[in-house]
Amino acid sequence: MKIRRAIEEDVNGIANVHINSWHTTYKGILPDQYLSSLNLEARRKNWLRNLKMLHNATFVAENAHREIIGFAAGGPEQTNDPHIQGEVYAVYILKEYQRQGFGRKMIKAVIHELIKMEHKNLIIWALKDNPSCGFYKALGGQVIAEKTVKMAGIELIEVGFGWQDIKDILLHL
Incomplete structure (x- = not known):
């Protein structure tokens, strides 16, 4: 297992993980028709744009x-919430690699980058019915929004897990 900063050549792999993990994570939460309509090329273009952003902190996990x-x-x-500075936008892992420590290691890499950017606190948004909400609670996150x-x-509820001091999440990683 290797965690490293994402590069442009990774967009196909990231897009693949993004779509496949949405299929497994959001089955029963989002309509099957919507999940089956997710487009690899559109996700690839989206991630190519994301990786070129100035304040990007994206990391990938690789298998052997x-x-x-x-x-x-x-x-x-x-x-632009005046009280919150940093955000983890996404954490996705293929189902067969979940619960092996990859999520913790990738979040840790992102948090270190956010600290370098001088963000003092943190939020992670997740759909309320997302099974990963327990993961964010285990990392010390409190529902703050x-x-x-x-x-x-369809209308869904998102909850924001927050850490008043961004360094507090590191205690759980």
Whole structure:
């Protein structure tokens, strides 16, 4: 297992993980029709753009065959909340590699980058029904916010797990 900063050549692997992990994570939460419509080329273009962003902190996990099996991304908080500075935007791992420590290691890499960017606190948003919410609680996150989002034509609830001091999450990693 290797965790490293993502590069442009990784976009195919990241897009593949993104789509496949959405299929397994959000089955029963998002409509099957929506999940089956996810487009690899569109995700690839999206991630190519994301990796070129100035404040990008994206890391990938590779298996022994150097295949990308997970990714995590973060940067400045995206809603301009005056009280929150840093955000982990995404953490996705292929189902067969979950519960092996990859998520913790990737988040740790992102957090170290956010600290270098001088972010003092942190939020991670997740759909309320996402089975990974327990993971964020295990990392010391407290639900500090909740909002309704529209995805796939339906309204869902997102919860924001927060850390007042970004360094507190490192105690759990």
